[in-house]
Amino acid sequence: MAFKIIASQCTNCTACEAECPNLAISEKGGTFIIDPEKCTECIGHFDSPQCEAVCPVDDTCVIDQNFPRYQAAQ
Amino acid sequence: MDTPVQHDGAQVESSVDLEAIMQQAAEHKGCGTDGGNSKPSCGSSAGQGDMPTEIWEKVKNHPCYSEEAHHHYARMHVAVAPACNIQCNYCNRKYDCANESRPGVVSERLTPEQASKKVLAVASTIPQMTVLGIAGPGDPLANPAKTFKTFELISQTAPDIKLCLSTNGLTLPDHVDEIAKYNVDHVTITINMVDPEIGAKIYPWVFYKHQRYTGVEAAQILTDRQLQGLEMLTERGILCKVNSVMIPGVNDQHLVEVNRAVKSRGAFLHNIMPLISAPEHGTVFGLNGQRGPSAQELKALQDSCEGEMNMMRHCRQCRADAVGLLGEDRSAEFTTDKIMEMEVDYDLDTRKAYQAQVEEERVAKVAAKQEELKALAGEVSDIKVLAAVATKGSGLINEHFGHAKEFQVYELSTDGAKFVGHRRVDLYCQGGFGDEDSLSTVIRAINDCHAVFVSKIGGCPKSDLQAAGIDPVDRYAHEYIEKSAITWFKNYLERVRSGEIEHIERGDADIRQGALIEVA
Numbered sequence: 001m002a003f004k005i006i007a008s009q010c011t012n013c014t015a016c017e018a019e020c021p022n023l024a025i026s027e028k029g030g031t032f033i034i035d036p037e038k039c040t041e042c043i044g045h046f047d048s049p050q051c052e053a054v055c056p057v058d059d060t061c062v063i064d065q066n067f068p069r070y071q072a073a074q
Numbered sequence: 075m076d077t078p079v080q081h082d083g084a085q086v087e088s089s090v091d092l093e094a095i096m097q098q099a100a101e102h103k104g105c106g107t108d109g110g111n112s113k114p115s116c117g118s119s120a121g122q123g124d125m126p127t128e129i130w131e132k133v134k135n136h137p138c139y140s141e142e143a144h145h146h147y148a149r150m151h152v153a154v155a156p157a158c159n160i161q162c163n164y165c166n167r168k169y170d171c172a173n174e175s176r177p178g179v180v181s182e183r184l185t186p187e188q189a190s191k192k193v194l195a196v197a198s199t200i201p202q203m204t205v206l207g208i209a210g211p212g213d214p215l216a217n218p219a220k221t222f223k224t225f226e227l228i229s230q231t232a233p234d235i236k237l238c239l240s241t242n243g244l245t246l247p248d249h250v251d252e253i254a255k256y257n258v259d260h261v262t263i264t265i266n267m268v269d270p271e272i273g274a275k276i277y278p279w280v281f282y283k284h285q286r287y288t289g290v291e292a293a294q295i296l297t298d299r300q301l302q303g304l305e306m307l308t309e310r311g312i313l314c315k316v317n318s319v320m321i322p323g324v325n326d327q328h329l330v331e332v333n334r335a336v337k338s339r340g341a342f343l344h345n346i347m348p349l350i351s352a353p354e355h356g357t358v359f360g361l362n363g364q365r366g367p368s369a370q371e372l373k374a375l376q377d378s379c380e381g382e383m384n385m386m387r388h389c390r391q392c393r394a395d396a397v398g399l400l401g402e403d404r405s406a407e408f409t410t411d412k413i414m415e416m417e418v419d420y421d422l423d424t425r426k427a428y429q430a431q432v433e434e435e436r437v438a439k440v441a442a443k444q445e446e447l448k449a450l451a452g453e454v455s456d457i458k459v460l461a462a463v464a465t466k467g468s469g470l471i472n473e474h475f476g477h478a479k480e481f482q483v484y485e486l487s488t489d490g491a492k493f494v495g496h497r498r499v500d501l502y503c504q505g506g507f508g509d510e511d512s513l514s515t516v517i518r519a520i521n522d523c524h525a526v527f528v529s530k531i532g533g534c535p536k537s538d539l540q541a542a543g544i545d546p547v548d549r550y551a552h553e554y555i556e557k558s559a560i561t562w563f564k565n566y567l568e569r570v571r572s573g574e575i576e577h578i579e580r581g582d583a584d585i586r587q588g589a590l591i592e593v594a
């Protein structure tokens with residue numbers, strides 16, 4: 001249920017942090033990370049994942065395959 | 075932000091005496107009224123020209139807006155705004171930005187508190203520091219909380235410092251009221267197009283209202299918001315400058331239309347900057363081989379827009395965290411660690427006294443030039459030549475050829491000396507030895523000039539310059555630039571007339587690819 005940030009590509013621009021509707025993104029150890037517990041893939045908030053849409057580096061905010069896709073609560 | 079970076083605006087209504095002194099000085103100096111010569115002879119935005127008086131009052135001491143003031147006053151930028159909301163093909167936010175020299179990931183990011191302390195520390199150390207700009211590294215208005223908090227802190231402690239802001243304009247209409255509230259009366263918007271078809275070649279996407287838009291649709295949103303923001307600023311009497319990046323084959327011809335569009339909406343100054351693009355910058359344009367303009371192409375475009383409005387030619391595309399007089403960078407003296415340890419005592423009186431002295435220098439310089447201009451009166455000739463000048467500021471020829479990081483370029487004609495731009499060069503003399511390659515870099519950068527004025531120059535570079543057809547002139551060391559240039563030009567005309575030398579047109583010159591380098 002989550003997105004993740006590829007740390008080696010992140011420029012630390014902070015843009016995603018402010019856009020996340022779930023406050024799932026924070027700075028840690030000089031780069032930005034997504035808390036998979038909080039990320040809802042923006043479902044229920046926006047049409048597209050905000051971090052992915054605002055990130056200046058393509059393919060940096062991506063689906064984390066280690067988690068099942070998020071399901072909106074029924 | 076976008077490209078824009080150069081920014082700056084100024085506001086301030088500062089305090090008292092300072093303003094009065096400046097005003098007086100400006101009256102004397104009458105840059106725009108040079109001896110009945112109707113052209114603003116100190117360069118693009120340098121003289122009042124046909125600028126309304128209220129605007130002239132605001133810009134005359136602003137180093138980024140007044141070519142004449144930039145010899146005397148300094149500005150600084152603080153990097154508090156890392157996020158951006160659009161993507162430009164000339165920007166690679168992974169690295170320091172080549173166009174605006176925006177610091178990228180390697181540079182410091184400051185909190186508003188650190189930034190305001192830095193500003194006070196610098197202002198206490200460098201009394202000419204009168205302008206604070208926020209330009210990035212991203213877009214200040216994509217980081218509104220940090221940007222406005224910084225303005226708030228600075229305006230509380232140092233009300234005499236002018237505040238300015240540079241933006242890509244996407245969210246500008248949403249923030250105009252706050253901009254007015256903090257008295258930010260100079261805003262720079264980077265506008266590279268008013269036609270979305272052209273915009274689509276410059277901007278791959280914009281992030282607007284929680285959605286990413288691409289192509290023509292993205293460019294349409296951007297241009298609508300930019301022009302709306304510009305109109306809103308104009309309505310509120312906030313000065314607005316427009317920056318455009320000239321991208322040959324993409325928007326070069328179109329910028330004449332941009333010039334008209336922004337002028338009709340009240341922009342008071344239009345700054346056309348060359349695209350800086352090299353593969354190693356990793357930008358889309360850099361990688362696909364998009365070239366930047368040559369010096370003559372840039373000048374021709376600026377000339378064709380000049381009839382329309384004030385053009386700014388002295389912009390140096392300085393770093394978003396730059397500190398110092400234009401063309402100078404003292405940011406290494408003010409790293410976060412050093413600042414946090416500094417005891418800062420903000421002394422308005424010392425600053426005022428210092429600035430009063432600067433005003434005296436400015437008045438003297440203008441007087442010298444007026445006198446020399448009189449000597450030129452009556453001369454008629456179609457000859458126009460360019461001359462490069464090595465200067466450290468104060469309007470004097472006071473830099474060694476080998477130490478010059480950039481040259482200022484003046485156009486000399488029987489109308490006088492007009493500032494038309496500057497050329498960056500790599501430091502030619504590193505450690506005292508000139509090395510060949512860098513000398514040829516310098517020559518390429520000023521290849522369209524007939525003469526170069528320096529305070530000092532070594533024997534070798536001297537003969538190489540002469541071989542390249544550029545006259546190295548060191549006999550006016552530590553004298554006023556414009557006065558000396560006019561004297562030299564008079565003599566040049568005489569020699570042409572007597573047949574001693576022949577006037578030959580010179581070729582084009584290169585624009586150096588790369589950000590202004592830092593020098594300790």
Ligand code: SF4
Nearest residue numbers: 020039041042049051
């Ligand atoms: S996908 Fe949405 S919820 Fe998940 S981290 Fe990105 S912005 Fe936050």
Ligand code: SF4
Nearest residue numbers: 010011013014016055
């Ligand atoms: S938007 Fe992208 S580059 Fe910027 S901090 Fe987030 S992940 Fe990193």
Ligand code: SF4
Nearest residue numbers: 075076077158162165
């Ligand atoms: S992408 Fe953003 S930071 Fe880069 S030049 Fe464009 S507006 Fe400025």
